[in-house]
Amino acid sequence: MTKVYLAISFSDRKKFDKELTYLVEVASKSAIEIFVFVDQYHFENNQEKEMMQVAFDTIDQSDFLIAELTHK
Numbered sequence: 339m340t341k342v343y344l345a346i347s348f349s350d351r352k353k354f355d356k357e358l359t360y361l362v363e364v365a366s367k368s369a370i371e372i373f374v375f376v377d378q379y380h381f382e383n384n385q386e387k388e389m390m391q392v393a394f395d396t397i398d399q400s401d402f403l404i405a406e407l408t409h410k
Contacts, residue, residue: 340370343400345393347409348376354406373400 342365346354351374362372375396381389397403 340402341400342370342372342402342404343397344372344374345403345405346374346376347406350406350409351376372404 344358344361346358351358358372358374362374365372373396375393379389379392
């Protein structure tokens with residue numbers, strides 16, 4: 339299975355719920371797993387280093403990266 343890391347800001351995640359739900363559904367039909375980091379992990383404001391380490395480790399384990407960059 340192909341693994342895709344989807345990067346999106348935590349604060350904008352809910353704005354794209356419909357689109358991400360559709361994307362995950364369509365991708366799964368082609369044996370593509372979309373991993374949405376902000377849906378799986380939650381960190382406190384003082385845990386930036388830990389968050390980035392986990393994010394980079396997960397990206398390294400992925401085949402592709404998709405980034406939603408409206409506000410970043």
